[in-house]
Amino acid sequence: MREALVAGLLVVMVAAAWLGCLGFARLRAPLDRLHAATFINVVGGGALVLVAFIADGASDRALKILLAVAVSVGAGAASSHAVARALVQRGAGPGAGARDGSGG
């Protein structure tokens, strides 16, 4: 039962990474693409924390993973905001996918 749960959560984590990268490749505007990084952080990181606690219990390793994911989610929000602001300053704001030159 525990092995199946670990495998299922690992599948969720890997699927989140693949889906985030697919979103990054498919979305047109740079600001839309930032959502892909957030998706990977939240869904992939959440699944990773769950699987770490299930596989390892409340060990040092699992707690460090929880800390890393919490920092990653918190810092990801702040850095996404900073990056989005820089992109808007550069004129890559909403609807700028065509100007981005990235195929959109």
Next chain:
Amino acid sequence: MTAPMTDWTIALIALLPPLAVALSAACRGPVARRLVAVQVAGSVATLVLAVMTFAFDQSSFIDLALCLSLLSLPGALVMALFVERWL
């Protein structure tokens, strides 16, 4: 004798293509795309490092993931400032 292929090892291998996609996007293309690709690559790299600690059963690897997540904020802020002001 090689170690058996565990679920963690399979997950680690499955996480490498998304990391490669993000890293390759960070190496070429317009600045806006590169900047976002670095964000995505950082997110995937944190997952990869955390999975590596279970796949190789080396607890010290998780410190790398922790360092990466701690350093990603100042790194992204410096890059954003650089792009915003000078690039």
